[in-house]
Amino acid sequence: MLTEEVYKKIDTLIAKYPTKKAALLPALWVAQAANDNWLPREAMADVAKYLGLAPAYVEGVATFYTMYNKAPVGRHHLEVCHNIVCMVVGADELIDHIGGKLGVGRGETTPDRKFTLNTAECLGACANAPCMMVGDTYYEDLTTEKVDEILADLARK
Amino acid sequence: MPSEQPQYLYKYRQVPGIDDIDVYLKHEGYNAVRKALTMDQEAIINEVKLSGLRGRGGAGFPTFIKWNGIPKNWDKPHYLVVNADEGEPGTAKDRDLMNALPHLLVEGCIISCWAIRSKACYIYIRGEYIQPARQIQKAIDQAYAKGFLGKNILGSGFDLDMYVHMGAGAYECGEESALMSSLMGERGMPRHKPPSAPLPVISGVWDSPTIVNNVETIATAVPIINMGGAEYAKVGTGTPGAGPASRGTKLITLSGHVKKPGNYEIVLGTPVREIIYEIGGGIKNDKKLKFFIPGGSSTPLLPPEFLDTPYDYEALGKTGSLLGSGALIVYDETVSVPALMTRLMHFYAHESCGKCTPCREGTNWLVKIHDRIMAGGGRPEDIDLLLDISNNIFGRSFCALGDAAAMPLAGFFAGKGAIYYFREEYEELIRN
Numbered sequence: 053m054l055t056e057e058v059y060k061k062i063d064t065l066i067a068k069y070p071t072k073k074a075a076l077l078p079a080l081w082v083a084q085a086a087n088d089n090w091l092p093r094e095a096m097a098d099v100a101k102y103l104g105l106a107p108a109y110v111e112g113v114a115t116f117y118t119m120y121n122k123a124p125v126g127r128h129h130l131e132v133c134h135n136i137v138c139m140v141v142g143a144d145e146l147i148d149h150i151g152g153k154l155g156v157g158r159g160e161t162t163p164d165r166k167f168t169l170n171t172a173e174c175l176g177a178c179a180n181a182p183c184m185m186v187g188d189t190y191y192e193d194l195t196t197e198k199v200d201e202i203l204a205d206l207a208r209k
Numbered sequence: 210m211p212s213e214q215p216q217y218l219y220k221y222r223q224v225p226g227i228d229d230i231d232v233y234l235k236h237e238g239y240n241a242v243r244k245a246l247t248m249d250q251e252a253i254i255n256e257v258k259l260s261g262l263r264g265r266g267g268a269g270f271p272t273f274i275k276w277n278g279i280p281k282n283w284d285k286p287h288y289l290v291v292n293a294d295e296g297e298p299g300t301a302k303d304r305d306l307m308n309a310l311p312h313l314l315v316e317g318c319i320i321s322c323w324a325i326r327s328k329a330c331y332i333y334i335r336g337e338y339i340q341p342a343r344q345i346q347k348a349i350d351q352a353y354a355k356g357f358l359g360k361n362i363l364g365s366g367f368d369l370d371m372y373v374h375m376g377a378g379a380y381e382c383g384e385e386s387a388l389m390s391s392l393m394g395e396r397g398m399p400r401h402k403p404p405s406a407p408l409p410v411i412s413g414v415w416d417s418p419t420i421v422n423n424v425e426t427i428a429t430a431v432p433i434i435n436m437g438g439a440e441y442a443k444v445g446t447g448t449p450g451a452g453p454a455s456r457g458t459k460l461i462t463l464s465g466h467v468k469k470p471g472n473y474e475i476v477l478g479t480p481v482r483e484i485i486y487e488i489g490g491g492i493k494n495d496k497k498l499k500f501f502i503p504g505g506s507s508t509p510l511l512p513p514e515f516l517d518t519p520y521d522y523e524a525l526g527k528t529g530s531l532l533g534s535g536a537l538i539v540y541d542e543t544v545s546v547p548a549l550m551t552r553l554m555h556f557y558a559h560e561s562c563g564k565c566t567p568c569r570e571g572t573n574w575l576v577k578i579h580d581r582i583m584a585g586g587g588r589p590e591d592i593d594l595l596l597d598i599s600n601n602i603f604g605r606s607f608c609a610l611g612d613a614a615a616m617p618l619a620g621f622f623a624g625k626g627a628i629y630y631f632r633e634e635y636e637e638l639i640r641n
């Protein structure tokens with residue numbers, strides 16, 4: 053199911069390492085990006101074949117890491133930090149607020165598949181807590197007002 | 210910020226566009242590389258020794274000893290792997306450094322690689338840090354374009370390639386042996402350590418001598434080479450060369466209930482009180498300080514009577530806590546210790562890689578008992594049970610993640626952790 057373009061990208065990754073196997077994590081990233089941000093089993097199998105690894109091995113590795121999505125996620129994946137700094141400056145209230153607005157609980161996706169809401173562990177933005185990550189963007193120093201604006205903005209995309 | 214805090218890493222942090230090589234070059238950029246390439250390996254390592262630099266990733270191991278461990282032989286490949294997995298809750302300094310000063314890290318890598326005779330450097334960046342990774346990749350590309358990377362760097366005959374490698378979400382991958390496994394395309398599980406297996410400096414990635422250092426450790430090579438190790442070591446605590454000392458500056462992440470949270474460069478030994486009340490502007494909303502966590506989530510919390518502790522490795526060690534990764538988290542009187550510990554135990558249980566029983570099973574028990582106490586079903590014997598489980602994890606787990614889960618609750622010596630200082634809060638929850 054992977055395209056020529058994906059394989060070409062994987063080729064450039066392989067060139068960075070002394071072994072093909074080392075290109076596995078980056079190759080899975082490329083495969084995930086090419087598949088609406090999740091990794092179907094067939095995609096993992098294709099990566100395995102291309103790198104000369106057993107499909108079961110690749111699945112074993114992919115399932116170890118939380119950022120490889122093993123099931124489809126919404127177009128905007130909201131990951132709100134709830135670790136020990138964000139927690140004491142309002143993260144839980146924020147998560148409830150977002151859940152209420154979108155009508156989803158933690159780990160759920162809206163029926164229109166636009167949003168998935170998840171909690172995240174420390175995102176390394178503790179000096180600007182609370183914070184969340186949506187795709188490749190960080191939003192920091194969050195307040196409910198700020199979150200409302202962000203959600204409205206994302207809803208249009 | 211109090212003016213007496215010299216800024217070695219953050220010297221040009223406020224310069225607009227400092228993440229771009231042209232601006233960076235106008236501010237002493239790559240001077241340290243030029244200088245280092247005229248020095249031999251021993252001379253560089255000697256400057257690092259004089260500087261007193263200790264690993265900024267948390268363990269505080271003397272950097273020069275690690276670098277000296279690399280076999281002195283050019284034929285076998287050597288690797289530098291930069292640990293940019295920053296996952297310790299409370300820690301945000303490496304992300305900040307990579308975003309704001311990417312060339313400082315790239316420059317530090319070049320110096321370090323030269324010192325340890327490595328022709329390849331991998332920067333292992335946690336999966337969430339997409340923006341920092343872009344900054345680093347841009348800096349790498351610019352450095353290649355200016356001849357600071359690639360073949361025959363500045364005519365020295367030294368070749369070096371540098372690569373960014375993204376993690377994919379696993380706290381455990383910050384542990385250096387797990388990180389090496391992950392870099393090689395495996396699950397991020399730790400490997401055996403001495404005496405049953407060689408140190409990474411002898412056999413690390415791809416069975417080759419490997420140095421794993423934290424982002425900040427490597428970046429600090431730049432001011433050390435620019436100013437000289439002895440000059441760098443002029444500030445700090447302890448006597449250089451006479452037992453453990455904390456010399457130079459440290460990046461800290463100050464967070465939680467302070468008025469001015471942020472990433473700051475402080476001189477090692479600055480009293481915690483000064484950091485919280487002067488640099489951080491005091492407690493938010495002028496509430497009362499209840500406790501602080503000095504060095505990231507793995508380090509035991511300390512009540513206000515420790516406010517005058519100098520922020521250095523030795524003094525914080527003596528309190529029964531640790532300097533760790535430099536994450537100083539401040540908590541006001543509204544915070545419930547059992548609730549905070551419950552969240553933390555969920556974190557460690559979630560991040561336990563599952564390789565060894567004490568950590569895999571123990572962290573789940575710490576979660577279960579905390580959950581039942583929080584839900585109102587706690588039993589009086591639960592508190593001692595928590596201590597007992599923690600003590601069974603501590604020192605018995607395969608890697609330091611298990612210890613990191615046990616320490617916040619039970620402390621690591623004299624048993625001074627959250628339960629020691631705030632036992633009555635647990636008791637009260639159980640009574641009611």
Ligand SMILES: NC(=O)C1=CN([C@@H]2O[C@H](COP(=O)(O)OP(=O)(O)OC[C@H]3O[C@@H](n4cnc5c(N)ncnc54)[C@H](O)[C@@H]3O)[C@@H](O)[C@H]2O)C=CC1
Pocket residue numbers: 264266267268269270274275278294295296297300383384385408409410421505507532533534608609613
């Ligand atoms: N920055 C972060 O996000 C996090 C940091 N940590 C920190 O990690 C620390 C524990 O790290 P570990 O790697 O388990 O500590 P460690 O004490 O086992 O090792 C520290 C470093 O020294 C090296 N080393 C040790 N003995 C050596 C020798 N004789 N010769 C050459 N090199 C030698 C090791 O290879 C390693 O690089 C904790 O104290 C914690 O603060 C923990 C979690 C996250």
Ligand SMILES: Cc1cc2nc3c(=O)[nH]c(=O)nc-3n(C[C@H](O)[C@H](O)[C@H](O)COP(=O)(O)O)c2cc1C
Pocket residue numbers: 263264265266267268269270292293294295296297380381382383384385386421422423424426427608609610613
């Ligand atoms: C569970 C765990 C997570 C760790 N995470 C990190 C990390 O994110 N960054 C880091 O530099 N060191 C981390 N460490 C420490 C590393 O194992 C290692 O000591 C460090 O990278 C060595 O670099 P340094 O000497 O420059 O500090 C972690 C250790 C453990 C046990």
Ligand code: SF4
Pocket residue numbers: 381399560561562563564565566568569606607608609610611612
């Ligand atoms: S202590 Fe054991 S189970 Fe826990 S992370 Fe380390 S190796 Fe894995």
Ligand code: FES
Pocket residue numbers: 133134135136137138139173174175176177178181183298299300
């Ligand atoms: S605890 Fe939320 S970003 Fe660190």
